[in-house]
Amino acid sequence: MSTLEPKYHIPGPKSAELLALSDTYEPGCTSQQAPIVWDHAAGCRVWDVDGNEYIDWTSGVLVTNVGHCHPQHVEYIREQAGRLLNPYDFPTPERVTLARRLVELTPDNLDNCFMLTTGSEATEAAMRVARRYTGRHEIISFWGGFHGRTYGAMSMAGKMGTKKNFGPLMPGCIYLPYPYCFRCPFRLHPDECGFFCLEQFADRIIEVSSTGDLAALIIEPYQGGSGFIFPPDGWLSRLQEWAKERDLIFILDEVQSSFGRTGKMLALEHEDLRPNLLCLGKGIGSGVPTAALLAESRLMQSLGPGEMSSTTGGNPLSCAAAHAVLDIMAEENLPENSRRIGEYMLGRLQKLAEEVEVLGDARGKGLVIGLEFVKDMESLEPAPDITEEVIMRCCERGLLVGKVGFYGNVIRVAPPLVITEEQAEQSVDIMAAVVRSL
Numbered sequence: 001m002s003t004l005e006p007k008y009h010i011p012g013p014k015s016a017e018l019l020a021l022s023d024t025y026e027p028g029c030t031s032q033q034a035p036i037v038w039d040h041a042a043g044c045r046v047w048d049v050d051g052n053e054y055i056d057w058t059s060g061v062l063v064t065n066v067g068h069c070h071p072q073h074v075e076y077i078r079e080q081a082g083r084l085l086n087p088y089d090f091p092t093p094e095r096v097t098l099a100r101r102l103v104e105l106t107p108d109n110l111d112n113c114f115m116l117t118t119g120s121e122a123t124e125a126a127m128r129v130a131r132r133y134t135g136r137h138e139i140i141s142f143w144g145g146f147h148g149r150t151y152g153a154m155s156m157a158g159k160m161g162t163k164k165n166f167g168p169l170m171p172g173c174i175y176l177p178y179p180y181c182f183r184c185p186f187r188l189h190p191d192e193c194g195f196f197c198l199e200q201f202a203d204r205i206i207e208v209s210s211t212g213d214l215a216a217l218i219i220e221p222y223q224g225g226s227g228f229i230f231p232p233d234g235w236l237s238r239l240q241e242w243a244k245e246r247d248l249i250f251i252l253d254e255v256q257s258s259f260g261r262t263g264k265m266l267a268l269e270h271e272d273l274r275p276n277l278l279c280l281g282k283g284i285g286s287g288v289p290t291a292a293l294l295a296e297s298r299l300m301q302s303l304g305p306g307e308m309s310s311t312t313g314g315n316p317l318s319c320a321a322a323h324a325v326l327d328i329m330a331e332e333n334l335p336e337n338s339r340r341i342g343e344y345m346l347g348r349l350q351k352l353a354e355e356v357e358v359l360g361d362a363r364g365k366g367l368v369i370g371l372e373f374v375k376d377m378e379s380l381e382p383a384p385d386i387t388e389e390v391i392m393r394c395c396e397r398g399l400l401v402g403k404v405g406f407y408g409n410v411i412r413v414a415p416p417l418v419i420t421e422e423q424a425e426q427s428v429d430i431m432a433a434v435v436r437s438l
């Protein structure tokens with residue numbers, strides 16, 4: 001059957017029934033976008049409760065980096081579940097050896113680790129440490145930034161959608177422009193702007209917003225929630241220097257970008273960044289809730305024993321899952337697969353963007369690629385309606401995608417990192433056929 005023709009009627013009857021139950025009893029529990037209910041998954045494939053099979057471009061929203069239900073991952077988790085689940089206040093071999101592996105994985109200035117369960121906890125923890133260490137309270141973040149849904153993390157969001165009608169927010173939040181070059185608010189081009197947003201504009205915002213009590217800066221290496229937006233090369237290392245010049249703690253939020261996603265184990269490797277605090281999450285457990293804060297010991301020492309704690313942080317099940325992820329990443333060289341397959345997919349998708357006007361931009365690194373849809377290239381007006389159409393048409397043809405973005409007009413291309421060349425080719429064929437048919 002041609003990839004142009006729909007294969008499935010969406011939603012199937014079982015999905016429709018369960019979606020109705022979900023709407024009744026847990027409305028809004030997910031931001032589920034294609035109307036299907038997942039049943040099981042393996043590698044890069046997902047089956048819904050009606051038995052329809054899809055190639056997955058979501059990774060359960062950038063989580064299952066080693067692939068769904070990777071046999072080795074499942075085996076470590078099963079073994080651990082039968083042995084020990086939660087000793088809370090006591091260390092376990094899994095926890096201490098994981099802490100060592102994470103410290104060894106990250107830049108050598110990061111010599112301490114603290115285990116948590118969610119990404120929001122990790123960004124909250126980073127802010128606590130930065131405030132305690134500096135004795136100051138203001139934290140800089142970026143337009144469009146996303147760091148989680150708890151109050152501190154939400155307050156740092158540079159995105160109205162995250163915090164609308166939830167005020168008052170944590171005091172001391174200051175927002176600077178992120179280089180969203182496709183929609184540069186200064187109408188400049190990255191090749192010749194001299195990083196205007198940072199060099200010429202940032203201090204002006206600080207002058208009018210800060211009380212002179214700046215503690216830290218938190219940033220994502222690429223913006224996830226706002227639409228897979230990548231800063232131009234060199235911008236992040238310049239930002240790191242800029243933060244140092246102002247005596248700020250530099251917090252890098254790699255909750256989404258780590259564990260091979262961008263074609264390197266950590267996104268910071270692209271520019272050899274050395275943050276003072278590093279937040280990890282999502283892919284670290286590849287589906288088992290796990291997160292970690294990596295820190296310079298001088299910063300961690302500002303907290304006394306028990307001042308930071310989390311009931312399930314560092315639990316043996318999460319640690320076993322993370323050990324499995326680290327082993328699989330190394331044995332299967334998944335960051336390299338992410339780089340290689342990502343390059344192929346991005347190349348084809350960029351050609352498609354040249355051909356079809358409403359696909360305004362295709363951008364990314366490794367297996368995190370954003371497809372930004374617009375009404376036309378003149379106005380660049382965001383086209384969330386077209387984006388939704390693409391999601392449905394892809395789903396009917398066996399490709400599972402979701403949307404994201406400041407304007408809800410960006411399709412996520414983020415398959416598990418185990419995607420094969422054949423699956424990459426087959427899935428890009430579906431997307432190309434759908435985009436050409438718009």
Ligand code: PMP
Binds near residue numbers: 119254255
């Ligand atoms: N930071 C970033 C960059 C994220 O993408 C997310 C989740 N999308 C978080 C923090 C929050 O993680 P969690 O949902 O696990 O709390």
